[in-house]
Every structure is written in structure tokens, then in C-alpha cells.
Amino acid sequence: MRTTRDIRTAVVKPVIAALMEDAGTGLDYGTRPDRLPGLLTPLDRFFVRNHAPTPRLDARTWTLRVEGGGVRRTVRYTYDDLWRRFPLVSVVRTLECAGNRRALFGAEHGRRFGGVQWGRGAIGTAEWTGIPLRDLLEPAGLTDAAVEVMPEGLDEARGRRPMPLAKALAPDTLLALAMNGEILPPDHGFPARVVVSGWLGAASIKWVGRIEVSDRPLRVPWNTEDYVIVAPGRPAVPITSTPVASLVELPWPARLHPGPQTIRGRAYAGEDRVAAVDYRIDDGPWRPATLDGPDLAGAWTRWRFPWDPAPGAHVLRVRATDEHGRSQPEATPWNDLGYCHNSVLPHPILVA
Template identity: 75%
Template sequence: MSRDLEGAATAVRERKVVKPTPAELMEDTGTGLDYGVRPDRMPGYLTPIDRFFLRSHAPTPRLDAATWSLRIEGDGVRDPVTYTYADLWDHFPLVSVIRTIECAGNRRRLFGEAYGRTFAGTQWGRGAIGTAEWTGVRLRDLLEPAGITSGALEVMPEALDQIRARRPMPLAKALADDTLLALVMNGETLPPDHGYPARVVVSGWLGAASIKWVGRVEVSEQPLRVPWNTEDYVLIGPDHPARPTPITTIPVASLVELPWPARLRAAPQVIRGRAFAGENTVTAVEYRIDEGPWRAASLAPPQLPAAWIRWQFAWDPRPGDHIIQVRATDDQGRTQPDTVPWNDLGYLYHPVLSHPVRVEP
């Protein structure tokens, strides 16, 4: 084998994810594991699987549904139970929900630029977010046959990847109508990079809670402490309590579907984007150009809880350099702030952004 062919074969063997991640669709963060969607490559309401962002803590495991099983156990259940892949399809009702998943570190690179500092962790731009129709079994339907005890407090899915990624949630969140063990994504069997054979979808929470490649669920009568809620995916820093605060829900934020910076032609056009508010529903989006007055953008259906909404406005720009600013408001009256307090890990950066645009004749 020639040296070039040997190098190509080694690169294929060492690749940490399965699906192609072409630069015209995905933004490479440099980790080999994490790829964001390009904001100017979002064609419809749902994010196509080929460009849905990837965030993993270890390489995508190759799992066989024929030998895979899911174990429900812990001191919070009376009768531990094990399910096969066929059990999930044959013995439980399937439900579908449209939900957005966003990494808590989305926009981390912009956070660092705003403060003139550099964070450790994945250097996300704006693309660590995506929306899909997830189909599967309600997590509560899988927990109830195990006999949840009266003292059960937390539920923790655990992955079958190399590091056994895991993240606990309160029992009430695990029993919610829209907390699923998903088997299908956008009408297709769950792809390997997105959690095949089964993953949890925890609506409105940070992406790290929606554990992929689930093989075990622990139900506990005590609070569960793991690296993913004590050392990482927590808020720490001078403006936060001394004890790390685990991140749960995602705050309201918006996204302009243009490159950063953007180049446009001097002609009438429509500027589009998305807004997301975690567990809540976005009810209004406003925009302004070059520090002008705030104006209402048009919202397009659907308008769902725990899912993003599309917005748009018409603009006839003059040649020159411009700034687009967008702010979203949710059904709890929360609006994107102008600034966000510092935190040492660069999470939950969601202020009004100043999107640079150059308009050329």
C-alpha cells in the first residue's frame, strides 16, 4: 500500500465520529468530536440529520441493537428491570415530540471575545443547536414497571461510551410527558453519532442532559454527584455561589442565519433566524439596525414549548458596514439581556449579539 493510501486508511480508522462533517455544512471546532451546524445552512424548521450538531465526550461507540439492553436499577426502584431493543418497540406506546437541543457552551468563543479572555472547552461559535422530531418511549413508561419507591429523588441515564457519560435529573423531570428515550430522529432510525440504539431527550435542558447511547438508568433516593454536575456543566466564578451551580434549563437567545461576519448585496432582502427559550416558548422577537429603534420581527409557525421559533424581517440595506441586533422574549417575560455575567467555564452566553454585516454595491 502506498504511503498516501496508508495515511488515508489511518485517518478513517482514527475518526471519532461516523457521519461526514463537510465544511460547507458543519463548523469544525478542532476537537474531532464536536461539530456545529453552519447558521446559514438551516433550510427548514427541523435540522436535517446530516448537519445536526455533534457534541460528545468520547468517540461514537459502535453498538449492536441485537445485543444491547437497558437496565433500570438503583435504590429508588423496588424491582430492577432490563429491556431489550425489541421490547421498546413491541411493548410500549411510541410518542413523537419536536424539541430543540442546545449545548450549554454554545457561543463560548463569542463569550471569550467579549471579555478578551479565552475559555477551556469546545470553542463553539453559534452552531451548537438543532431541532428534530424525536420518536420513542416516554421514560416514565420504562421506569414505572420497576416500581419507583416513595423516596425516589433523582434519575440518572448513563451512556455506553468510553467514559460512561451521565447526568442526573429530578424525578419530576424524568416523569414529564416530553422526557423520552428516543429511538428515531426525523423519521429515521437514530444514527450512531446521535445515540443509537437509544438516547434520552430532556426537553428544554442543556444538551448534556440528553445522554446518548443509554445502557443504564439509575433511580436514586439520594442526590447524585458526578463530574457532569459538580465539575463540568456548572456555573462558577466571582458572580456565582461558592458551591458550583449545576446548569439545567437553557435561557432565551436568538440566532441570525447569516455567516459571522456577513456580506450582503445592496438590494431588498429578508433576514431570517431562530430563537430558543429552553423549557419555555418564544413569544416575541425584535431587531434593530445600527442602534436604530427596536422593531418587531415576524414569527413563523410552529410556536412550541422547548423548541425554537423562526423569525424574519425585510431589509433594504445601504452599502457600508452595519450591525444587526436581535432580542427574543419568552412566555415568562424573560428577554435577552445586553450583557451576561462572567462564569469561568464559559456557559450560557445569551446576550443581544452585535452581528457585523458588510453591504456591497
């Protein structure tokens, strides 16, 4: 955590408490779940996860370099090249930090984890517009020896994380230039960022200035020391897709008025689709919620159910299930860094 820099300069966009939750680092801000107006998360409240202050980059001097032992030649692109030379595509995809709900994970085990103390808000969905990464790699001439692709950011931390060649060549792995129909904001990666569909947010490197195509597996802090599952007696395993989980669009704890109403939320299953969402009030039975879509891998699904609550204290539990039949567990197995928490949460609600 940075303490020597004025936290007001660490990110560019205004951070409004009515829309975002301060994670306490001066760099990281989560979306308030009760301030999600539609399928897409608006730019003013899309969560921010930074390892260093947001860099101020000039598109007129910025370049992107593709190089490494897995290509035949180094290729450089300017910002204008990206807009003029390549067809643009748009995809709706969700990004989630692997540390989302870390504070709740700690409460579940009665111990505080290190790292950003996220609540439920380190997740958001946007329409990303850009160039399929494979279109940018092709002019460099991929060799038969190419195995991994690693974007690298231009922030002070030089954020970087490798992915297998097959994931880099997937049609929905993009170098994004725009977000929700607007030029990419500085806090979200301007001039260009990678969007790796269905993977943890740390794979979608922001402020990209270099892409290495390697002919050997790459080991960097982001896939060996951090963003890995570490459990006692086991080797570290890099995180890729995040597990199925659900989000209730209410404050924690919530206060509701009596009377008929609709409870809404989101469910997300990483690279997989959400197949079902069930809910339970207090000690009642599990009942199915209605899914409102979209039915997309790599994007969250909206859900809802009607409720006419009696006055008093209640506990709401929501359980999502993915297309392979994997459901949220009652408890998440321990891992040393507090990643991938997806337990069914007992959401406290007071009706008064």
C-alpha cells in the same frame, strides 16, 4: 481533547465543511447557521457533541437496565422490547449545548475560556420519536423514596447526569429511538438516547445502557465539576434550562447583495416559550420581527423581517424575549466555565 486517535474515526457521519463547523477537537461539530433549510435540522448537519468517540453498538446484543435504590426490582429491555412493547410518541424539541457561543463569550470578556470553542452552531431541532421515560420506569416499581433518575451512556466517558424524578416523569422526557423519521444515527445516540426537553444538551444522554433511579441525590462530574455555573465566591450551580437567545441565519461576518430581502433566524428559550423577537440595524430603533412559530416550550421559534439595506457596512442586533419577560442582555455575567452565553450579538454585515 483526544490527539492520539485518528479524528476521522471519532464520529461516524461525514463532516462536510459546507454544512458544519469544526470545533477543533475531532469530536465536536457545530451546524452552520446559514445552512438551516427548515424548522427541523437535517441529520447531515445536526451538531455533534461527544466526550469520547462515537461507540459502535450492536442492537442485537444491546440491553437497557433500569435499577437502583428507588425501584423495587431491576428491569432489562432489549432493543426489540422497546419497539414491540410500548406505544411510541413524537415531539419536536431543540437541543442546545450549554457551551454554545463560548468563543463569542470569550471575545466579549477578552479572555479565552477552556472547553469546546463553540461559535453559534451547538444547537439543533429534531422530531424525536420514542417512549416516554416514565413508561419504562413504571415496570421497575418506583418507590416513595425515589428522588432522582440518571441515564448513563455506553461511550468511553460513561456520560451521565441526574435529573429530578418529576422531570423524568414529564410526558415529553423520552427515550428516543428515531430522529426526523429515521432510526437514530450513531453520532446521535443509537440505539437509544434520552431527550430531556428544554434542558441543556448534556442532560440528553446518548447511547444509554443503564438508568439509575436513586433514593438520594446523585453527585457525578456532569453536575458538580462540569455543566455548572461557577462564579467567584459562589458555589457551583448545576445548569438545567438554558436562557433565551437568538440566532441569525447568516454567516459571521455576513456579506449581502443590495436590494430588498428577508432576514431570518431562530430564537430559543429552554423550557419556556419565545414571546417576542426584536431587531435593530446600526443605531436605529428596535423593531418587532415576525414570529413564524412553532409556539412550543422546549423548541425554537422561527422569525423574520424585511430589509432593503443600503450598500456599506452594517451591524444587526437581535433580541429575543421569553414568555416571562426575560430578554437577552447586552452582556452575559461572567462564569468561570463560559456557559449560557446569551448576550445580544453585534452581527457584522457588509452590503456590496
